[in-house]
Amino acid sequence: RSSNHRGAGAGAGAGGGGESRVPEIRKDSVQNRWVIFSPARSRRPSDFKSKSSTSSGNPPDPHSQNCPFCLGNEHLCAPEIFRVHPSHSAHWKLRVIQNLYPALSRDNLPVQPEQVDDESSSKTSSSSSKIGNNKVAGFGFHDVVIEAPFHSLQLLDLSPAEIGDVLLAYKKRILQLRSYHSIQYVQVFKNHGASAGASLSHSHSQIIALPVVPTAVSARIDCMKQYFEQTGKCNLCEVRVDDLLIDESAHFISIVPFAATFPFEIWIIPRDHSSHFHEVDNEKAVDLGGLLKLLLRKISSQLNDPPYNMMIHTTPFHINPSCLTYTHWFLQIVPQLTIVGGFEVGTGCHINPIFPEDAAKVLREVQL
Amino acid sequence: RSSNHRGAGAGAGAGGGGESRVPEIRKDSVQNRWVIFSPARSRRPSDFKSKSSTSSGNPPDPHSQNCPFCLGNEHLCAPEIFRVHPSHSAHWKLRVIQNLYPALSRDNLPVQPEQVDDESSSKTSSSSSKIGNNKVAGFGFHDVVIEAPFHSLQLLDLSPAEIGDVLLAYKKRILQLRSYHSIQYVQVFKNHGASAGASLSHSHSQIIALPVVPTAVSARIDCMKQYFEQTGKCNLCEVRVDDLLIDESAHFISIVPFAATFPFEIWIIPRDHSSHFHEVDNEKAVDLGGLLKLLLRKISSQLNDPPYNMMIHTTPFHINPSCLTYTHWFLQIVPQLTIVGGFEVGTGCHINPIFPEDAAKVLREVQL
Numbered sequence A, B: 001r002s003s004n005h006r007g008a009g010a011g012a013g014a015g016g017g018g019e020s021r022v023p024e025i026r027k028d029s030v031q032n033r034w035v036i037f038s039p040a041r042s043r044r045p046s047d048f049k050s051k052s053s054t055s056s057g058n059p060p061d062p063h064s065q066n067c068p069f070c071l072g073n074e075h076l077c078a079p080e081i082f083r084v085h086p087s088h089s090a091h092w093k094l095r096v097i098q099n100l101y102p103a104l105s106r107d108n109l110p111v112q113p114e115q116v117d118d119e120s121s122s123k124t125s126s127s128s129s130k131i132g133n134n135k136v137a138g139f140g141f142h143d144v145v146i147e148a149p150f151h152s153l154q155l156l157d158l159s160p161a162e163i164g165d166v167l168l169a170y171k172k173r174i175l176q177l178r179s180y181h182s183i184q185y186v187q188v189f190k191n192h193g194a195s196a197g198a199s200l201s202h203s204h205s206q207i208i209a210l211p212v213v214p215t216a217v218s219a220r221i222d223c224m225k226q227y228f229e230q231t232g233k234c235n236l237c238e239v240r241v242d243d244l245l246i247d248e249s250a251h252f253i254s255i256v257p258f259a260a261t262f263p264f265e266i267w268i269i270p271r272d273h274s275s276h277f278h279e280v281d282n283e284k285a286v287d288l289g290g291l292l293k294l295l296l297r298k299i300s301s302q303l304n305d306p307p308y309n310m311m312i313h314t315t316p317f318h319i320n321p322s323c324l325t326y327t328h329w330f331l332q333i334v335p336q337l338t339i340v341g342g343f344e345v346g347t348g349c350h351i352n353p354i355f356p357e358d359a360a361k362v363l364r365e366v367q368l
């Protein structure tokens, strides 16, 4: 699969020298979806021999001495943003760095609306800015969080406090990104294993700061608003638990959601109402670290170290304060066990062979 | 990967005997998304040795004499719905059959709204039917179109008229499904190659008839409506072509869309305004067959026989006639060259390394 991807890149290079262009964000006006175009991405390396392993536990690249994320190889990386270096420790434990092949460019200053309208206005005589605004400059930030200094450590090997440090690094970086007026939303995510998209095996996650609110995020906010208008309550404060519960901690619950899109999908939800992930404090971060560790160990043990994605779903920065009553952040873990086919691509509706109650029971009862 | 999937099935079996349950369609009230739960799906076989090949041209199962879709093996299949058997031919050329492991059940009669409300009303005291309706019975139809009698033939090997026959079989089946009052939408799709989701290598496509309108389809209709309200025109009649054009035929154009979600994504759009795919007539079906063949040959040659999905995006059955002015069907082809990661799962926003103009130029200029 990776060779195909390279092929695709080469094809485009041959076709128009696209690799030198700056990134651009375009909106599909039929499907109402933003897409990021970023030629630089096709140059990023991969240390997985093949994108195809059944389990993500395939042996990491034998040349892990060349891994840019390993302790001692800092010179192979894009510039550092900050590091966590406990005073009792001989070396850093965690680094937040720039992505060397960023999807968005921090230098790509937003184009003025007039300029944005130029091209699309040739398509329609309407002066409506809605239709004109079908592209924006690819301005934004794309960072990597190196979760551990050593190649052999995965996130689930860290202690609750160390996982808490990773979560607090996300928080710190989000607070920095919030100071950029044109940043609307920050997506924190992790790809573990080649078939969950990871191109490097050293444990890491990523942070992308966007100048638009992605459509899935607006849809989520609208959906929670609708629930609030009908019930006067926050959807996730009221979430159905019963037979969907997996585990609980002091400040969080974990469930398989009632309409889980993927088999064994997990949501970790703060018990107390909170709109923004960056409201998490030190105590809650360690508590969440412990619950996350438990769940990652459970899926690893029950599902044979599956590839997985982890996403933090938070609330956009510049939101009307009245919306804070019904927006509630959560963390989602998706083991990648099935392959998406044409039905899902076409409809956005997924087919899940496992009922959420059954998945929750399995995960609740795993013996570690 | 397939073994993981099996593992997942077994896990759920252990957890609650889910396999015996009838399918159910649930709505996620946070993400506003329908999901089909269908335990029967986890039992379907796969004739790909591994889900992992780079190219879809991996050798088909050596035991293709056991392929249920091959001429002579009709007894291995679920019941036939109809076949195309030209009078000059010694055997059938195409069969439409029931899927043996259907995502939805044709016997699963829709549950009355009162019953649907039962469980969810314990979650909230609101009597609103909006929130109560978070699940419906998994009623619907799931068919397979066997596109050719022989294992060695792929869709691009057929003649324009033969591909036209496949398209006309979709049309015929859609018209049959339209007679069921509770069917709202029909998704026609094709998975080619294991990493595009195909579990069987014999050339085939599928038709799923749903009792709900999938969210991505409503979003598309809303988006086209908005364009119409702003311009008085149909978005796809007016679609930007210029440097996005690949090829044209008498009745269709093919482009890489302006905000293509995937590298080398292709849309084939009827020139004349038409809301429903099933309006296609015999002449247009052959014309479309020829254009489709050309494009499939181009991506196969340029991108090394990639796995791909093909989807027909049409308009729901029971739609207000006033909407027909701005809904316009199209066919989408998505070569699967990249792997979706946590950013895309989290935001619905994809990162595409190839600008559409560049992809269109490559596909326009491919020498066959």
Ligand SMILES: Nc1ncnc2c1ncn2[C@@H]1O[C@H](COP(=O)(O)OP(=O)(O)O[C@H]2O[C@H](CO)[C@@H](O)[C@H](O)[C@H]2O)[C@@H](O)[C@H]1O
Pocket: A044, A045, A068, A076, A077, A078, A097, A098, A099, A100, A101, A102, A144, A190, A191, A196, A197, A198, A199, A200, A201, A206, B338, B339, B340, B341, B342, B343, B344, B351
């Ligand atoms: N020396 C260096 N210094 C700094 N950064 C370096 C570096 N070398 C490599 N990198 C970056 O490290 C990141 C590693 O990220 P992952 O392994 O999680 O997946 P990747 O982003 O490649 O793509 C996956 O995730 C994205 C987003 O979900 C999907 O678009 C994609 O298809 C999927 O494969 C890459 O983004 C790469 O650009």
Ligand SMILES: Nc1ncnc2c1ncn2[C@@H]1O[C@H](COP(=O)(O)OP(=O)(O)O[C@H]2O[C@H](CO)[C@@H](O)[C@H](O)[C@H]2O)[C@@H](O)[C@H]1O
Pocket: A338, A339, A340, A341, A342, A343, A344, A351, B044, B045, B068, B076, B077, B078, B097, B098, B099, B100, B101, B102, B144, B190, B191, B196, B197, B198, B199, B200, B201, B206
């Ligand atoms: N003897 C027989 N008679 C009749 N039918 C038979 C049969 N033996 C097998 N089948 C059916 O034939 C179909 C073959 O379909 P595909 O190869 O296109 O992918 P599949 O539906 O398995 O899943 C892919 O597509 C779906 C929908 O996009 C995704 O949910 C999924 O993850 C992805 O792997 C299967 O649906 C199977 O149930």
